[in-house]
Amino acid sequence: MDEDSQFDGTRISSLSPRDNFIRELEQRLLDGCSVTFTISHDEQPDTAQRVLRRLREHGWYTAYVDLQTVSSVERLVLTVVQAYIQLRTGDMELPASSLDAFLGDLSRVEVHDKIEDILDLDHLTRIKESAFELLDEVIDLGQRIGETDHRRLVVWFDEWQEIARMKDGDLLLKRLRGMFQLQTHVTYAFTGSRDPDLLKTLFADRHQPLYRFAVRVDLNE
Numbered sequence: 001m002d003e004d005s006q007f008d009g010t011r012i013s014s015l016s017p018r019d020n021f022i023r024e025l026e027q028r029l030l031d032g033c034s035v036t037f038t039i040s041h042d043e044q045p046d047t048a049q050r051v052l053r054r055l056r057e058h059g060w061y062t063a064y065v066d067l068q069t070v071s072s073v074e075r076l077v078l079t080v081v082q083a084y085i086q087l088r089t090g091d092m093e094l095p096a097s098s099l100d101a102f103l104g105d106l107s108r109v110e111v112h113d114k115i116e117d118i119l120d121l122d123h124l125t126r127i128k129e130s131a132f133e134l135l136d137e138v139i140d141l142g143q144r145i146g147e148t149d150h151r152r153l154v155v156w157f158d159e160w161q162e163i164a165r166m167k168d169g170d171l172l173l174k175r176l177r178g179m180f181q182l183q184t185h186v187t188y189a190f191t192g193s194r195d196p197d198l199l200k201t202l203f204a205d206r207h208q209p210l211y212r213f214a215v216r217v218d219l220n221e
């Protein structure tokens with residue numbers, strides 16, 4: 001059976017464990033349930049591509065955010081906002097190396113016309129020295145895009161556990177949880193390969209800010 005054949009919500013014995021894993025991820029996310037799982041780094045791109053493609057076929061927005069080299073709130077802000085803005089700009093690349101450079105790109109007429117209804121550049125410029133204020137604005141941007149365009153958004157975070165390693169990581173996770181849980185148009189996939197135990201702890205330990213925020217999905221091969 002082709003991997004894109006219709007699926008009635010039950011596990012089909014002729015499918016491989018990996019195909020079943022992909023389908024479970026797809027269904028959980030379609031149901032509005034955030035998920036978390038560990039997967040080898042080599043398998044991550046194919047898994048993300050397959051799941052996110054399926055979601056786009058349902059008319060959803062998808063954003064892929066690679067956190068492998070993100071080590072500060074400032075870099076997190078820039079990485080996330082670039083992924084979100086691309087939902088409106090499509091293939092137009094804005095490869096800025098700093099927030100100032102990125103804001104400059106956003107002010108270009110051909111870009112600004114596509115985002116002026118969802119992003120206040122003057123406001124971003126005023127708060128650009130406050131990393132946490134910027135983070136609040138950028139995380140809320142995903143919700144605004146979904147509401148404005150009447151579409152659901154799935155955000156796929158690769159190597160999510162790197163957030164916990166940042167300076168003030170616990171405070172950062174608490175702030176993110178507070179924003180995530182209020183969103184009605186955004187669902188998340190929190191994935192990782194580098195430290196499976198840490199990733200699992202972030203969602204399974206009752207003392208962690210993200211406790212039970214996402215359902216763990218396992219690949220059983």
